[in-house]
Amino acid sequence: xxxxxxxxxxxxxxxxxxxxxxxxxxxxxxxxxxxxxxxxxxxxxxxxxxxxxxxxxxxxxxxxxxxxxxxxxxxxxxxxxxxxxxxxxx
Amino acid sequence: xxxxxxxxxxxxxxxxxxxxxxxxxxxxxxxxxxxxxxxxxxxxxxxxxxxxxxxxxxxxxxxxxxxxxxxxxxxxxxxxxxxxxxxxxxxxxxxxxxxxx
Numbered sequence: 001x002x003x004x005x006x007x008x009x010x011x012x013x014x015x016x017x018x019x020x021x022x023x024x025x026x027x028x029x030x031x032x033x034x035x036x037x038x039x040x041x042x043x044x045x046x047x048x049x050x051x052x053x054x055x056x057x058x059x060x061x062x063x064x065x066x067x068x069x070x071x072x073x074x075x076x077x078x079x080x081x082x083x084x085x086x087x088x089x090x
Numbered sequence: 091x092x093x094x095x096x097x098x099x100x101x102x103x104x105x106x107x108x109x110x111x112x113x114x115x116x117x118x119x120x121x122x123x124x125x126x127x128x129x130x131x132x133x134x135x136x137x138x139x140x141x142x143x144x145x146x147x148x149x150x151x152x153x154x155x156x157x158x159x160x161x162x163x164x165x166x167x168x169x170x171x172x173x174x175x176x177x178x179x180x181x182x183x184x185x186x187x188x189x190x191x
Contacts, residue, residue: 009096016103023110027122035119035174039126042166043113046130046159047106050137053155054099056148057141065151069158076162083166083173090177 013054020047038082045075095143102136105129118182119174127167134159 024047028040049072056064109129116122138156142149 007096009100013099013103016100016107020103020107020110023107023114027110027113033119033174033177033179035170035177035179036122038170038173039119039122039167040113042170043109043126043130046134046163047110049155049159050102050106050130050134053134053137053141053152057099057144062145062148062151065148065155069151069155072155072158072162076166079166080169083169087173087176090173 010058017047017051017054034086038079038086041082042075042079045072045079049075091143095140098136098140098143100140102133102138102140105133105136107133109133119179120171120181123167123171123174127163131159131163134163 021044024040024044028037028044031037031040049068052064052068052071056062056068106129109126112125112129113122116125135156138152138159142152
């Protein structure tokens with residue numbers, strides 16, 4: 001069992017990140033246009049990247065930083081691909 | 091050092107939460123791009139600085155991540171805004187809108 005000692009400040013930070021993910025997911029579901037959903041996905045991936053960096057700190061392993069970098073690169077490529085497809089289609 | 095890192099982590103989480111709140115509250119795609127990109131960039135950079143105060147020996151990967159966030163976030167928002175403009179969306183004006191928030 002891996003010990004996760006985050007403390008009171010870490011608990012508040014996790015709660016804030018969870019609220020942020022819920023709000024972003026609400027816009028992802030509700031968004032009236034495709035561009036709204038793409039923006040919501042972009043913000044959610046940035047929040048997830050920050051959460052992965054924080055997870056690297058909690059688990060005390062630098063490998064998770066590499067995972068965060070690859071995740072950010074792939075999400076950026078995905079957002080650019082969707083936006084270009086949206087622009088070409090119109 | 092650890093206390094400073096905790097404060098930076100908390101500030102970063104607050105700004106990420108505010109960016110997501112702006113995504114819900116703002117009336118328009120362009121406003122959402124504005125608030126979301128700026129708030130999330132500042133929040134992610136603050137989280138990176140906080141992790142740096144906890145683990146100064148991870149500075150190389152943290153600098154790479156910070157430069158990556160600083161480069162890709164404006165480029166992504168610009169591309170989304172151009173695509174939204176190309177699909178026919180126009181910026182929101184308060185005078186045209188009957189039900190103001």
